[in-house]
Amino acid sequence: MVTNEKIIETNDVHLYYGKNEALKGITLDFNPNEITALIGPSGCGKSTYLRTLNRMNDLIQDVTITGQVKYKGKDIYSPKMDTVELRKKIGMVFQQPNPFPFSVFDNVAYGLRISGMKDKQKIQHIVEESLKKAAVWDDVKDKLHDSALALSGGQQQRVCIARVIAIEPEIILLDEPTSALDPVSSGKIENMLLELKENYTMIMVTHNMQQASRISDNTAFFLQGHLIEHGKTRQIFTNPTQQETEDYISGRFG
């Protein structure tokens, strides 16, 4: 992939829940192999925006979306877009760890098997690699066939990340992936994300300013459905151009 080329471009995206406008014209692009943090107070539309990128908002009744979202130059809201294929390329990790009520192994192998992979050895190999990449292999290698629900929250979340990695997406969307976890687990996940950056583009909603400043390359600040400011994380945190950004980052509201 040529650098400079944007992997996702969004142009004047508006989203309405019924009549309520949750996104009020967002224009924002993402570079490959970078981590972008989406920050802003609760209810400002971060999750909503994130979910427009892999069309997860399609599941909600009564949602209207206007504007453009392009993945590698292709409009993902075009009727020709195969959302199933799209979501294989753009994986997602949620705020609450949501492993399937199956074994650890099956959680990670599921996507592979359903997309038709039969070769047991290959599946085994990918499962192991994915769990290693998600930095949870050492925790679970002896309990691969136990229920994933028996793991700790942090381990579950890393298994969920492994589950996404296994199907080889290009982009991983993360919606406050560590907000339900203790600091030690959060730290492990942050380090892991930094390592994953080599191979994946990541867009992460976070409430945690330290987290945003520690691991992201770019930061975008949302407020009440507007994108107030975006740019290099260093610049946003040290030298924001907008007063609201500065107020938020310095903890004056939100």
Next chain:
Amino acid sequence: MNPKKVDKIAVGVIYAMSGVIVLILASLLLFILWRGLPQISWEFLTAPAKSFQVGGGVGIQLFNSFYLLLLTMLISTPLALGAAIYLSEYAKQNWMTDFVRTAIEVLSSLPSVVVGLFGFLIFVIQFDFGFSILSGALALTIFNLPLLTRTIEDSLQAIPATQREAGLALGLSRWETVTRVILPAALPGIITGMILAAGRIFGEAAALIYTAGQSAPALDFTNWNPQSITSPLNIFRPAETLAVHIWKINSEGVMPDGAEVSAGASAVLIIAVMLFNLGSRYLGRKLQKKATSA
């Protein structure tokens, strides 16, 4: 009174009430088994019934009960599953689906006698299936469908939305998410719903009196030609079940040992339901294991 005291009293009352319920159930069960168990023998379980003499068994009725149960579940499970999947996973939440749900609820509270009479008019008379296993199974399906649909829908709904999101976000299609994630996760609940339904069906008499009929022609268990009237597989033969048999003995039975046969049959009914229950639970666990490692 202080809150602590109130709490103590409330707990005491609740204990007492649950105790009474358990006691009632236990004594009922013990009473039936105590009266019925002595009657049960291999002979009793396999021999055909006798109308006028001592020593009749319940073999044919027992077989009929299981056969009807099987047929009814074979017809109603796919229907209920389909309807429940549609209602829970696909239908938009609007007045139409609310209406369908209400209709299902109303249907599920229909008295089984009414279902039986309906079955009599439609299947026995109109479709000319006569008093037959088929008429009985269809009537039982009507009787069973609403509640089964409802329980399956409930167990699908009990799977958190985050599981659906997880499936879709993983690049599974909607259908794959339903069949490969939601259904396996809901399987224990679905199985429990089926067990409850099976118990209701197995013990049902009123819906069958005018549909499957009150006679049990002799069966030849070596005859596997489904067209023959003596074949156990024939779905057009009249088929009195165990529950109907009990009802009949007690209302118009003329055999001298009616009380004993009835007691024995009741015990068999209860034991069968309990065995079936345990077996299904075991099966449910196995199924889930298989489904989740697919």
